[in-house]
Amino acid sequence: MFLITHKEKLSPTITKYVIIAPFIAKKRKAGNFVIIRVEDNGERIPLTIVESNPEEGTITLIVQSIGKTTKLLATKNVGDFILDVVGPLGNATPIHLHGAVACVGGGVGTAELYPIAKALKSVGNTVYSIVGARSKDLIILENEMAEISNELFVTTDDGSYKRKGFVTDALKDLLDAPHGISAVYAIGPLPMMKAVSNLTKKYGVKTYVSLNAIMVDGTGMCGGCRVTIDGEMKFACVDGPEFDGHAVDFDELIMRNRTYTDLEQISNTQFNHETIDADLSAVAGRKEFV
Ligand SMILES: Cc1cc2nc3c(=O)[nH]c(=O)nc-3n(C[C@H](O)[C@H](O)[C@H](O)COP(=O)(O)OP(=O)(O)OC[C@H]3O[C@@H](n4cnc5c(N)ncnc54)[C@H](O)[C@@H]3O)c2cc1C
Ligand code: FES
Incomplete structure (x- = not known):
């Protein structure tokens, strides 16, 4: 417990x-x-x-x-x-001295990125961070990321805060600037990590992504977290969760992660109803309602 x-x-x-x-x-x-x-x-x-x-x-x-x-x-x-x-x-993220790195976080992925960006800074890298979300209320750890980054850029899809657009827009600007970025670490939704990897491939910049495959045991026994890396089957839990973004079969992983969508929706709906029922009976039990 x-x-x-x-x-x-x-x-x-x-x-x-x-x-x-x-x-x-x-x-x-x-x-x-x-x-x-x-x-x-x-x-x-x-x-x-x-x-x-x-x-x-x-x-x-x-x-x-x-x-x-x-x-x-x-x-x-x-x-x-x-x-x-x-x-x-899982394996600890490989933390090397690259020189200048870009750390890109999308949504709650920023929470997963934060310890990595902090570790990259602590070994002497110049860290450019980009934090993005659908809207302002979903931006998290802005101050914490600013503290451990040399520069921080924030984007929102709807333009409700800072730069309107995707994290890839800000990343493209960073890659075009003369910062000499030699590695990118990206964590967020799969479509975001796919878009980042497609972009950095054009620039030939090494890219690490953290794969959120469906996991059950986390120790390499169930096979639930199978991913294809460079045509080879790997287990995200014991071989990852970080992989070379340019080698990941993102389309297959996106499809595999949808396997249980209908069941997930059913249990989500049931849970919401149970919570509402519990709230209603708590209210009904109160003196003023008796
Ligand atoms: C290595 C790793 C680290 C993660 N770190 C974080 C984190 O720090 N913070 C955070 O909010 N989320 C994190 N996630 C994602 C988190 O595990 C899922 O959001 C969670 O499992 C959803 O469960 P649910 O029952 O609430 O939602 P569900 O309705 O069951 O699922 C919603 C979505 O979550 C994913 N999911 C469901 N079950 C699992 C599972 N057992 N394993 C992996 N993904 C699943 C699926 O893509 C699914 O479509 C991480 C995932 C991985 C693989
Ligand atoms: S979670 Fe079971 S093998 Fe990876």
Whole structure:
């Protein structure tokens, strides 16, 4: 059982949690993730370890509520427990001294990118960061990213904040400028990472992406996270989650990630109804309604 010691809303759908997990905190490196199960009989879902504090024995997770399990997690508060937290899993991100790098985060992917950008800065790289989201309320960690970047650019699809457009628009400008960018790290939705990789391929710039394949065990046993890299089958959990963006078969992965869409929608709808029913019976039970 893992105690939640801090909970903070970063946007209407994105929440930060600090959890007591001393062994994971001690071993975790940038790029590692955990697999959590919120309650008994619950689904197992992978989440990146955004930060860890070995002295306090805590890890930080930042989670977007998009379906049943992430919404169930959002009902947990400080003082509540998460049933299982397994990790650290996956390979740590390769952190090299490239010179100048661009770090590109889309939506909640910025949370996964932050520890990597921080590690890249700490070994002496000049870090240009780009953070993008559909709209202003979905931009997260702007101050944190600004702190560990030499320069930060923010884009929103709808123009509600900073530059209107996609992260690839800002990245193209960076690649065209004489910054000498020699590596790009991109984390976000699959179509975004595909677009970034297509762009950087034209410039011949090495690109690392973090693949959010569907995972179950996270240890290489179930085969759920199969991805095709340069024509070869790999497991995102044990061979990744970072891969060379130019070698990933994104179309296959996008298709595979849609495998359970109908079931995910059913359990999401059921969960929303159960929550509304529970709220209604709580209201009905109150004195003024009796
Ligand atoms: C290595 C890795 C790190 C991740 N880190 C983060 C993070 O730091 N923060 C964050 O908000 N999200 C992260 N994700 C995505 C997160 O795991 C999914 O959003 C979550 O599993 C959705 O579950 P759900 O039941 O709420 O939604 P569902 O309705 O079940 O699914 C919504 C979408 O999430 C994806 N998904 C569902 N189940 C899984 C699963 N078991 N494994 C992977 N993807 C799944 C599918 O693409 C699906 O279409 C990460 C994924 C991976 C693979
Ligand atoms: S999650 Fe099971 S093999 Fe990767």
